[in-house]
Amino acid sequence: xxxxxxxxxxxxxxxxxxxxxxxxxxxxxxxxxxxxxxxxxxxxxxxxxxxxxxxxxxxxxxxxxxxxxxx
Numbered sequence: 001x002x003x004x005x006x007x008x009x010x011x012x013x014x015x016x017x018x019x020x021x022x023x024x025x026x027x028x029x030x031x032x033x034x035x036x037x038x039x040x041x042x043x044x045x046x047x048x049x050x051x052x053x054x055x056x057x058x059x060x061x062x063x064x065x066x067x068x069x070x071x
Contacts, residue, residue: 008065008068009065009066016049019054
């Protein structure tokens with residue numbers, strides 16, 4: 001376990017917030033109008049899938065924040 005703070009953690013958190021904001025804006029701009037006319041139960045799996053999709057790149061990203069290496 002490291003004893004000194006690194007610059008990667010605050011920069012990584014800020015980058016994550018910016019990326020999630022951009023991802024949310026893209027979903028709101030392009031996906032929401034496409035499925036707005038669908039019934040709510042048909043929209044639900046789309047939004048659940050999109051809500052979980054951003055988690056896919058998190059493991060290597062968090063590893064980079066902690067260790068400085070992507071792999």
